[in-house]
Every structure is written in C-alpha cells, then in structure tokens.
Amino acid sequence: MTLKSLLLAVGLILAGGAVLAEGELSTLRPTAPIDQEAEAEPIPDVINSDMRQVRNYPDQPPLIPHKIDNYQIDLDANKCLTCHSRTAVEMSQAPMISVTHFMNREGQTLATVSPRRYFCTQCHVVQHDVKPLVVNNFVDVDSVLDFVRGQQGGGE
Ligand code: HEC
Ligand code: HEC
Structure with missing residues (x-):
C-alpha cells in the first residue's frame, strides 16, 4: 500500500x-x-423469568427464558438435552424439543436429535433487557390482520 x-x-x-x-x-x-x-455500557443480567415468550412468527426458534451460564454443549455432552430431550421432560417439566429437531435433511424423523439441531444455541438465544441498537419496525401478523379488518369494516 x-x-x-x-x-x-x-x-x-x-x-x-x-x-x-x-x-x-x-x-x-x-x-x-x-x-x-x-x-462499554455494562450488559445487564440475562432475563431469567422462566416465562415462555410469544414468538414473533410460528417458525421462530423460541427465546430461552432462563439462564444458560456454563451449560456444556459439545461432542461429549449436551446440557440442554438433560432437560429438553424426549425422555427428560417428565423430570424437568421443560417443553420437549419439537419433532423438527429429530428430522434429517430429507424430512425423515430419526430416533434421536438430528445432528442439524444438536448445537441448540445456534438458533435459541437468551435475552437481555437492553435498548435495541437499531430501530425495529417489525409488526406482528395479528396487528396486520386487525389493520386489514379495520380497513374492510370502514370501507363497507
Ligand atoms: C435444568 C433444566 C433445563 C436445562 C438444563 C435447560 N432448560 Fe430450557 N427450559 C427449561 C424449563 C423448565 C423451561 C420452561 C420455562 C422455564 O421454566 O424456564 C425451559 C424453556 C426453554 C425454552 C423456551 C421454549 C418455549 O416454547 O418458549 C427454550 C428455547 C429453551 N428452554 C432452550 C434451552 C437451551 C438451548 C438450553 C441449553 C443451552 C436449555 N434450555 C437448558 C429447563 C431447562
Ligand atoms: C437450526 C436451528 C435450531 C437448533 C439448532 C435447535 N432448535 Fe429448537 N427450535 C428451532 C425452531 C425453528 C423452533 C420452532 C419451530 C419448531 O418447533 O420446529 C424450535 C423449537 C424448540 C422448542 C419448543 C418446542 C415446542 O414444541 O414448543 C424447544 C424447547 C427447543 N426448540 C429446544 C431446543 C434444544 C434444547 C436444542 C438443542 C438440542 C434446539 N432446540 C436446537 C430451531 C432450532
């Protein structure tokens, strides 16, 4: 240069x-x-309310409503599955991973969690109560439907 x-x-x-x-x-x-x-501003603690949150759309990976500090997810162990696997939920009362988590690329349902879904935190994340860095104008589909119905009602 x-x-x-x-x-x-x-x-x-x-x-x-x-x-x-x-x-x-x-x-x-x-x-x-x-x-x-x-x-840097200090990052507040992870939201640990244990309250499952509304999804913004049906296919959204639900947000994690509890702390996951030091939860091991690697070749040897998956801490998440000790509560969320099919067989663990009776003890843990956690929601079971859904059937998509057992499906391979061809849509076949396997007996155990698919390798595609093994690393949970690839898709599921905890939340912090912070001001968003970027403005977000997302509107929930129910609000869109209410709006459309309002328009139709008004026009007749
Ligand atoms: C000690 C048991 C336990 C462990 C370990 C655990 N969870 Fe959970 N999880 C729960 C329970 C119980 C709930 C139901 C809400 C609550 O009580 O927090 C839950 C809720 C969730 C939800 C919300 C589901 C929904 O439909 O809204 C997600 C996502 C989730 N956990 C992901 C994870 C991931 C990813 C890990 C590993 C990093 C993990 N959990 C580890 C017990 C556990
Ligand atoms: C590739 C992305 C991805 C990975 C990896 C993944 N999930 Fe999910 N998860 C999703 C999506 C998307 C949904 C919502 C749609 C569905 O149920 O398939 C979901 C739903 C869930 C739910 C709610 C199920 C229900 O019926 O309400 C739980 C609990 C969950 N995941 C836990 C886990 C755990 C634990 C792992 C790791 C073993 C994991 N997920 C790995 C994408 C993922």
Missing part, C-alpha cells in the same frame, strides 16, 4: 466516524474517537 492510499483509507475511516457521530448508523462501538478505547 502506498502512503497516499494509506492516508486515503485513514481519511475514509475518520469520515465514517463523523457519520456515526451524527447518529445515522448504530454499531457496537460507541462514538469514541477511532484512536481511543470507549468505555
């Missing part, structure tokens, strides 16, 4: 920083100068 292109690159990064300062973009990095380390 020549000195000129290096200066150009640094210039672009600084210009990018200015855009961030105007609040047009949100990133994990707060608006600290590029050469300084910003003090």
